[in-house]
Amino acid sequence: MDWLSAKELRDKIRNGQSSSVEATNAVFEHIAKIEPTIGAYISTFEKSALDKAKEVDNRISKGGPVGELAGVPVAIKDNMCTTFGATTCASKILENFYSPYNAMVVDKLLAADAVIVGKTNLDEFAMGSSTENSGLKQTVNPWDTSRVPGGSSGGSAAAVAARLCFAALGSDTGGSIRQPASLCGVVGLKPTYGRISRFGLVAYGSSLDQIGPITRTVGDCALMMNVIASYDPADSTSVDEGTAPVPDYLEKLNEPIRKLKIAIVPEFVAGADKQVQEALSAALDIYKGLGAEIIEIEMAHLDYAIAAYYVIATAEASSNLARYDGVHYGYRTKDPKDYIEVYSKSRAEGFGKEVKRRIMLGTYALSSGYYDAYYLKALKVRNLIRGDFTKAFERCDCILMPVSPTTAFKIGEKVDDPLTMYLSDIYTIAVNLAGIPGISIPCGFDGENLPIGLQILSPAFSEDRLLRIARMFEKETDWHRKRPAIINQ
Amino acid sequence: MSELEYKVIVGLEIHVHLCTKTKMFCGCELSFGEEANSKVCPVCLGMPGVLPVMNKQAFEYAVLVALALNCEIAKFTKWDRKGYYYPDLPKNYQISQYDLPLSRNGFIEMPLESGKSKRIRIIRAHLEEDAGKNLHATGNFSQVDLNRAGTPLLEIVTEPDMNSAAEVRALAGELQRIVRYLGVSEADMQKGHMRFEPNVNLVITKDGKEYKTPIVEVKNLNSFRALERSIEYEIGRQVEHFLETGEVMEMGNKSTRGWDDGKEVTVLQREKEEAHDYRYFPEPDLVPVELTGQWLEDIKSRLCELPIKRQMRFVTDYGLSEYDAGVLTAERATGKFFDEVVKAGGEPKRVCNLLTQVGLKLANEKGCSVTELGVKPSALAQLAEMVEASMVSATASTTIFEEMVKTGKGPEIIAKELDLIQKSDAGELEKIVEQVLAENRKAVGDVKSGGKKSKKAMSFLLGQVMQKTKGQANPKIVSEILSKKLN
Numbered sequence: 001m002d003w004l005s006a007k008e009l010r011d012k013i014r015n016g017q018s019s020s021v022e023a024t025n026a027v028f029e030h031i032a033k034i035e036p037t038i039g040a041y042i043s044t045f046e047k048s049a050l051d052k053a054k055e056v057d058n059r060i061s062k063g064g065p066v067g068e069l070a071g072v073p074v075a076i077k078d079n080m081c082t083t084f085g086a087t088t089c090a091s092k093i094l095e096n097f098y099s100p101y102n103a104m105v106v107d108k109l110l111a112a113d114a115v116i117v118g119k120t121n122l123d124e125f126a127m128g129s130s131t132e133n134s135g136l137k138q139t140v141n142p143w144d145t146s147r148v149p150g151g152s153s154g155g156s157a158a159a160v161a162a163r164l165c166f167a168a169l170g171s172d173t174g175g176s177i178r179q180p181a182s183l184c185g186v187v188g189l190k191p192t193y194g195r196i197s198r199f200g201l202v203a204y205g206s207s208l209d210q211i212g213p214i215t216r217t218v219g220d221c222a223l224m225m226n227v228i229a230s231y232d233p234a235d236s237t238s239v240d241e242g243t244a245p246v247p248d249y250l251e252k253l254n255e256p257i258r259k260l261k262i263a264i265v266p267e268f269v270a271g272a273d274k275q276v277q278e279a280l281s282a283a284l285d286i287y288k289g290l291g292a293e294i295i296e297i298e299m300a301h302l303d304y305a306i307a308a309y310y311v312i313a314t315a316e317a318s319s320n321l322a323r324y325d326g327v328h329y330g331y332r333t334k335d336p337k338d339y340i341e342v343y344s345k346s347r348a349e350g351f352g353k354e355v356k357r358r359i360m361l362g363t364y365a366l367s368s369g370y371y372d373a374y375y376l377k378a379l380k381v382r383n384l385i386r387g388d389f390t391k392a393f394e395r396c397d398c399i400l401m402p403v404s405p406t407t408a409f410k411i412g413e414k415v416d417d418p419l420t421m422y423l424s425d426i427y428t429i430a431v432n433l434a435g436i437p438g439i440s441i442p443c444g445f446d447g448e449n450l451p452i453g454l455q456i457l458s459p460a461f462s463e464d465r466l467l468r469i470a471r472m473f474e475k476e477t478d479w480h481r482k483r484p485a486i487i488n489q
Numbered sequence: 490m491s492e493l494e495y496k497v498i499v500g501l502e503i504h505v506h507l508c509t510k511t512k513m514f515c516g517c518e519l520s521f522g523e524e525a526n527s528k529v530c531p532v533c534l535g536m537p538g539v540l541p542v543m544n545k546q547a548f549e550y551a552v553l554v555a556l557a558l559n560c561e562i563a564k565f566t567k568w569d570r571k572g573y574y575y576p577d578l579p580k581n582y583q584i585s586q587y588d589l590p591l592s593r594n595g596f597i598e599m600p601l602e603s604g605k606s607k608r609i610r611i612i613r614a615h616l617e618e619d620a621g622k623n624l625h626a627t628g629n630f631s632q633v634d635l636n637r638a639g640t641p642l643l644e645i646v647t648e649p650d651m652n653s654a655a656e657v658r659a660l661a662g663e664l665q666r667i668v669r670y671l672g673v674s675e676a677d678m679q680k681g682h683m684r685f686e687p688n689v690n691l692v693i694t695k696d697g698k699e700y701k702t703p704i705v706e707v708k709n710l711n712s713f714r715a716l717e718r719s720i721e722y723e724i725g726r727q728v729e730h731f732l733e734t735g736e737v738m739e740m741g742n743k744s745t746r747g748w749d750d751g752k753e754v755t756v757l758q759r760e761k762e763e764a765h766d767y768r769y770f771p772e773p774d775l776v777p778v779e780l781t782g783q784w785l786e787d788i789k790s791r792l793c794e795l796p797i798k799r800q801m802r803f804v805t806d807y808g809l810s811e812y813d814a815g816v817l818t819a820e821r822a823t824g825k826f827f828d829e830v831v832k833a834g835g836e837p838k839r840v841c842n843l844l845t846q847v848g849l850k851l852a853n854e855k856g857c858s859v860t861e862l863g864v865k866p867s868a869l870a871q872l873a874e875m876v877e878a879s880m881v882s883a884t885a886s887t888t889i890f891e892e893m894v895k896t897g898k899g900p901e902i903i904a905k906e907l908d909l910i911q912k913s914d915a916g917e918l919e920k921i922v923e924q925v926l927a928e929n930r931k932a933v934g935d936v937k938s939g940g941k942k943s944k945k946a947m948s949f950l951l952g953q954v955m956q957k958t959k960g961q962a963n964p965k966i967v968s969e970i971l972s973k974k975l976n
Contacts, residue, residue: 237775
């Protein structure tokens with residue numbers, strides 16, 4: 001059962017070869033066995049999941065209509081609002097927050113008849129690259145439990161890699177889908193900004209945040225996109241279908257792109273570990289073998305991406321997180337002296353270290369007298385980076401680069417060195433600044449059997465082509481079929 | 490001590506609630522007086538994960554007002570977050586407009602009591618969302634009601650062009666009249682639909698030198714009276730403060746004061762303009778608004794004749810007094826109705842008298858506008874003509890108007906039914922006059938003898954005739970007969 005992709009499972013459930021109850025039970029048995037080690041979930045919903053599975057099976061047996069994810073067990077990152085379970089953002093300040101509404105993507109999953117297994121761990125408020133900043137628990141990498149799963153969607157990536165669900169949703173502000181997918185050996189897609197409704201996604205950096213799928217295969221990514229991609233009038237930044245129609249991502253998935261032109265940024269890649277670079281050039285060889293042309297390009301402003309990102313993201317975060325103040329909901333300090341203390345103490349006690357660090361950074365960047373030098377300048381850099389990509393895509397179909405300069409690192413290795421941790425986002429961050437889509441797919445392993453990811457970037461709203469390019473590679477390789485040993489425990 | 494001379498300088502910030510169907514950024518209805526926190530949703534509660542969606546109607550209302558205030562309308566405008574922590578502000582930032590407001594550089598023509606008008610420059614008008622309300626009940630806690638949170642708020646900022654409390658009051662009143670005309674706000678002070686924040690200081694001349702007193706911002710005034718009184722109070726206080734301390738305006742000594750309605754004094758709230766840093770930045774959850782030419786034209790087509798223009802037209806075209814024209818244009822419906830009655834043939838001054846002396850009183854009693862009294866413009870025009878033609882007396886016209894409202898019948902039918910048609914039959918009136926002259930010999934003598942008493946005696950005789958005819962005699966004709974008989 002756990003060999004199946006989400007799409008294969010969906011098809012088997014639909015045609016009666018398997019059932020949702022069977023799949024859901026298998027997932028929960030598996031959770032009982034290895035979740036205590038992995039720690040991917042903040043909450044699980046065995047009862048409601050089984051109820052939904054039964055209901056879907058019932059409908060199928062009666063010949064009724066079922067959705068695109070009929071009976072498939074999926075997980076949701078715990079920064080998306082649900083009316084079932086808490087929505088914690090892995091923060092003490094929201095530990096007991098129960099949302100009165102569902103995020104748009106959650107409604108989409110439910111409408112597609114997905115079975116929701118649980119909500120996954122993350123770096124608190126999605127701020128981090130290792131899931132070590134979770135205020136609630138530690139998630140480990142299924143390939144080596146002494147290592148991080150990446151982050152911030154570490155729980156979702158680990159859950160998919162460890163077969164604790166068939167697919168999951170993550171969110172990506174600076175690489176938070178692609179990097180954990182890479183470190184856990186699964187597929188992760190950050191769609192174009194505006195392609196998927198952010199309504200109900202607890203905001204970190206509003207102009208950068210985007211929800212996307214983490215799956216075992218490229219095909220599953222396409223399937224998930226078919227369910228969640230759409231215009232949403234409740235999200236003013238979502239793009240209407242007149243401007244950018246939503247295609248059927250599965251329809252032409254297996255058709256290779258002819259005369260594929262791939263660009264690489266040699267100088268930029270040089271900073272990655274040797275084994276990561278080797279995996280990348282092996283991937284390029286595969287594409288060459290498929291008839292692709294490889295060109296080298298320069299992107300003048302990529303070096304400034306991290307600096308610009310940490311100004312823009314933290315500035316927005318400082319404002320987005322202002323509402324967690326102990327007044328209306330969430331954690332409130334005991335016995336405050338006055339209402340100022342309700343704010344200061346609730347926030348001091350409720351937020352973790354990294355979140356506070358970013359709030360401070362962002363507050364500083366927006367302060368009067370500093371705004372022009374930091375925030376405004378960062379916006380200018382952002383425009384230059386966008387321009388770099390626009391220019392690059394005039395010459396190529398896609399850009400290939402690593403996802404992360406290293407494979408999964410040891411838990412605790414970088415926690416005391418936030419700057420090094422920030423620098424590990426070097427390959428993923430520019431994509432969010434530019435708003436374009438990027439995918440991470442498994443492309444090899446290092447000497448310690450840790451997965452390496454390949455990142456492919458394409459122009460805005462070309463996810464269908466991006467998935468086809470990724471699928472071309474996936475067809476030629478079997479990295480995505482490798483499974484961490486812990487699954488067989 | 491030498492004589493002090495001073496000039497008052499006031500600029501005004503005005504917040505106006507727009508009467509849209511729903512709130513500024515969510516689908517909740519606007520609320521007044523409902524149970525606390527009953528008109529709220531995740532968006533206006535600022536729950537995690539929610540996103541705002543701009544209310545197009547609010548934007549159009551705001552543009553409409555900006556047009557009426559002769560502002561330049563921005564083709565491209567954006568939203569910004571203004572950050573500050575307060576319990577009635579659920580997100581701890583307010584969505585507002587900072588460097589690209591939807592309009593700037595306008596002016597408002599404000600009528601003065603003298604009959605002249607004065608131009609007050611408008612710096613900008615922009616849209617934002619209102620906050621909720623903190624409720625301080627007894628006990629060791631406060632409560633928050635967020636029904637008001639998210640109500641569309643138009644902020645209008647003037648240049649410091651006003652030079653007295655009365656002028657500020659007049660501007661506020663004119664603004665109220667304008668937004669009501671445009672139908673974009675009820676502008677009901679009691680419901681907090683308008684709030685004022687004047688910035689007041691003085692330029693004092695002493696011993697031939699000019700001194701500017703520190704600017705004081707008086708916060709959150711919600712009645713015309715409080716607005717006027719607080720400025721008057723501030724003028725006196727600032728003069729006194731200057732005499733005591735000699736303090737003059739300098740960087741950073743602007744202060745904020747509140748108005749104590751009971752004691753009628755302003756109370757210090759913030760001494761120095763604390764470096765209040767709102768950390769404005771562009772709202773990433775909303776897209777900028779681009780006002781296309783066609784859209785702007787659509788909004789422009791909804792503009793109506795503005796009150797002051799109408800008021801001036803009533804004076805110049807119809808010869809009404811400044812005061813009467815003001816009364817008729819206080820509300821859009823009244824002025825429009827007046828125009829219709831005149832168009833239907835009513836003599837303007839007669840119509841004005843009927844409306845200001847009877848119509849508005851009746852409407853006020855019924856709690857409706859004059860258009861809702863059930864009297865057609867043509868019927869009122871007819872009544873005015875009847876008065877004009879001396880068919881009925883001015884006194885009788887009041888009764889007839891009241892009956893028209895009550896019964897819906899035409900003025901002529903009512904006049905006949907109530908026997909209010911003036912007696913103009915000269916023969917019949919002559920008999921009554923002769924009778925009166927016979928009964929009042931002394932008065933007749935007084936008239937004939939001329940001099941001081943003559944005029945008085947004449948009116949007495951006229952009054953006697955009117956009495957005998959129960960007020961139905963046409964006084965003009967009676968006068969003519971009397972003069973003829975007594976000369």
